[in-house]
Amino acid sequence: MRRRFSDEALELVAARFKLLAEPMRLRILDALRGGEKSVSELVAETGASQANVSKHLNLLFRHRMVSRRKEGLNVYYRIADPTIFELCELVCSSIEAELEASRKALARRPARA
């Protein structure tokens, strides 16, 4: 039981991953890729309800993944942590590798059962 990481450290890392473990949050983050957007724009772009988008944005904000700026009635959100996209790219290539492996495993199956 010799441990490289403390429980708290692991909790922090896991919490970070958990933020990205939600399709809708990923969609929101992707929508922000091009620059800041208001909540309504994000609602329009994601197809989710306003309440939902707002909740997700708040969560991301509390973890400093996005930052925000108020202008009149609107609130504009933008990506605060650019490592997000590196993470997603790594995961994407990892998934491609996994799918490719699955494909090959299927192809390796005896031609005539």
Next chain:
Amino acid sequence: MRRRFSDEALELVAARFKLLAEPMRLRILDALRGGEKSVSELVAETGASQANVSKHLNLLFRHRMVSRRKEGLNVYYRIADPTIFELCELVCSSIEAELEASRKALARRPARA
């Protein structure tokens, strides 16, 4: 609602992140950093129950994050997807940045309230 990613693609990416969003799985993966280990070794090293370790390993295996080798009564697991560690390093530095930002925010508070 112009979308860069399909729903399925986002589900896949989110599922991948979800795998890493569990402290115990991170601990197991970290234990495998040095090379393959048997289930009992992992149980000893993580302090979790055998059933739990087994379940986590199975989940990781089904997603091809680890692979395994049977030898007699033992089953040896090893990391199959090395991008895991890159992911964790990115997240760690991102967390450090977040904590540093929080620290500075605190320090910026008026000296005498």
Next chain:
DNA sequence: TGATTATATTTCGATATCGGAATCTAGCGA
């Protein structure tokens, strides 16, 4: 074959979190 050991699987209760619906709040304009 029967016992033992390593691992896997199933069941279960507790907990977390998503999305929907309704409501609240703040800022702007008439």
Next chain:
DNA sequence: TCGCTAGATTCCGATATCGAAATATAATCA
């Protein structure tokens, strides 16, 4: 001041998943 609009918050039911406990399976050995 009133009403409208953008966004935030609260409450709720449904669903997922963790860990614990018990049990099952499989490989080895006596």
